[in-house]
Amino acid sequence: MKKTKLFMDTVVEIQIVLRETTSKEEAEAKIDRAFEAFRKVEQSCSRFSSDSELMNVCRVMDNPVKISPFLFEPLKFALEIAKLTDGEFDPTIGKVMEEQGYNRHYLTGEIMESPSADSVTYRDIVLDEQNRTLFLKKPLVVDLGAVAKGFAIDLAANELKDFEGFVVNAGGDLFAGGVDGNGHPWKIGIQHPERKNQIIDVIEISNESICTSGSYERRNAKLPGMHHIVNPKTGQSPNDWVSCSIIAPFAMMADAFSTTVFLLGRERGKELIENMELKGLFIRSDLQIDRMGGI
Amino acid sequence: MAKMDKKWVLLCSTAIAGVYAAGFFSTETQATQVESQPHAPIAIQTKVEKSSVVSLKSNEPKRIYKEGTFTGTGENRRGYIQVAVTIKKDKITDVEISDFGMHYSEDDVIGLPDEVVKQQSAQVSNVSGATYSTQAFEDAVQEALSQAHNA
Numbered sequence: 001m002k003k004t005k006l007f008m009d010t011v012v013e014i015q016i017v018l019r020e021t022t023s024k025e026e027a028e029a030k031i032d033r034a035f036e037a038f039r040k041v042e043q044s045c046s047r048f049s050s051d052s053e054l055m056n057v058c059r060v061m062d063n064p065v066k067i068s069p070f071l072f073e074p075l076k077f078a079l080e081i082a083k084l085t086d087g088e089f090d091p092t093i094g095k096v097m098e099e100q101g102y103n104r105h106y107l108t109g110e111i112m113e114s115p116s117a118d119s120v121t122y123r124d125i126v127l128d129e130q131n132r133t134l135f136l137k138k139p140l141v142v143d144l145g146a147v148a149k150g151f152a153i154d155l156a157a158n159e160l161k162d163f164e165g166f167v168v169n170a171g172g173d174l175f176a177g178g179v180d181g182n183g184h185p186w187k188i189g190i191q192h193p194e195r196k197n198q199i200i201d202v203i204e205i206s207n208e209s210i211c212t213s214g215s216y217e218r219r220n221a222k223l224p225g226m227h228h229i230v231n232p233k234t235g236q237s238p239n240d241w242v243s244c245s246i247i248a249p250f251a252m253m254a255d256a257f258s259t260t261v262f263l264l265g266r267e268r269g270k271e272l273i274e275n276m277e278l279k280g281l282f283i284r285s286d287l288q289i290d291r292m293g294g295i
Numbered sequence: 296m297a298k299m300d301k302k303w304v305l306l307c308s309t310a311i312a313g314v315y316a317a318g319f320f321s322t323e324t325q326a327t328q329v330e331s332q333p334h335a336p337i338a339i340q341t342k343v344e345k346s347s348v349v350s351l352k353s354n355e356p357k358r359i360y361k362e363g364t365f366t367g368t369g370e371n372r373r374g375y376i377q378v379a380v381t382i383k384k385d386k387i388t389d390v391e392i393s394d395f396g397m398h399y400s401e402d403d404v405i406g407l408p409d410e411v412v413k414q415q416s417a418q419v420s421n422v423s424g425a426t427y428s429t430q431a432f433e434d435a436v437q438e439a440l441s442q443a444h445n446a
Contacts, residue, residue: 005389037320069314069317
């Protein structure tokens with residue numbers, strides 16, 4: 001059984017392997033709950049709609065605001081990655097992205113022009129674990145583009161974990177649970193960076209996520225050589241890699257680290273993968289493939 | 296070196312637990328939450344310039360859109376597509392795609408020896424790649440919205 005919906009400006013496909021004993025209605029209800037995770041995370045974390053929880057709380061400047069776990073958790077994760085990389089990955093990149101043209105809601109056409117201080121970093125965001133509040137030291141735009149989708153995939157996967165096999169695929173970032181219809185681990189193709197509708201390799205996973213950051217989709221329409229991954233320190237798009245895929249137990253982790261490795265470039269990216277004992281497949285601009293972590 | 300990734304695995308699992316602990320994701324309240332947390336207000340846009348974007352206030356008595364589910368069709372590089380757009384109180388609450396499927400045939404796999412291709416490609420129905428956008432669905436969504444438009 002398979003259902004496809006649009007969320008977070010991408011195509012989210014959920015498929016489950018049905019046993020003969022599973023009722024169709026029950027399966028469909030579960031799939032709907034899984035999609036509900038995407039709806040909630042999007043409504044909480046989107047910087048593309050003025051009535052999302054994120055955009056609402058970012059308008060409050062003077063005091064800490066209580067936020068829902070759908071926003072708190074991915075934001076906390078993003079801040080941890082920012083600390084790890086000393087700000088080379090930084091969720092306060094939102095205003096820069098807005099200015100570079102990544103500012104339009106994919107369904108409503110709403111264009112965002114948000115207030116922001118000129119110079120902001122992740123240190124301007126204060127999360128209070130005890131009270132579950134957010135406090136901004138300066139006006140800024142938070143971009144959770146590298147974590148929110150992963151988090152939604154993880155929540156959706158959690159709703160589907162009782163099925164013998166399922167895949168939650170959000171536009172190429174996915175979690176594959178259990179086994180496929182033939183009882184084998186799921187075979188996942190890796191998109192070829194230059195040839196649409198072709199794959200460059202195949203991996204097998206079960207109860208794991210694979211997320212890919214690449215420079216070949218969402219290129220900047222106005223600025224040549226730029227794409228949707230931007231280094232906050234240089235304002236430039238890194239181009240050491242054309243594609244970074246990370247395999248991890250959780251999609252939020254694979255999502256965040258694929259973006260981070262893309263940002264760090266070849267040498268420091270590899271160092272991070274080794275230190276973290278991550279698994280992944282990385283493609284250079286000449287299409288040479290580096291495999292790491294024994295895949 | 297100690298397994299550094301333990302920390303991140305733990306962060307991810309506590310993140311999921313955090314949502315459930317707060318009771319935000321329980322069966323009982325699900326139905327009402329679907330309605331209360333829809334997408335952003337619909338703005339009609341002509342794709343030409345920013346100034347043409349009109350934001351709607353959801354508390355306006357006269358609604359711009361009818362309520363319900365409306366279909367629209369379009370074509371993109373992957374073939375014919377149909378979308379079902381659900382609107383409640385002038386907000387898009389759901390966009391479901393039907394008649395849409397990506398297909399990777401054996402010929403699509405390159406960079407692998409032939410034998411491997413034969414073994415592996417038959418069941419590749421999922422592909423990991425840079426997140427593709429929903430641009431290809433815009434026309435179909437617009438068509439559905441125009442059907443929902445109140446006269």
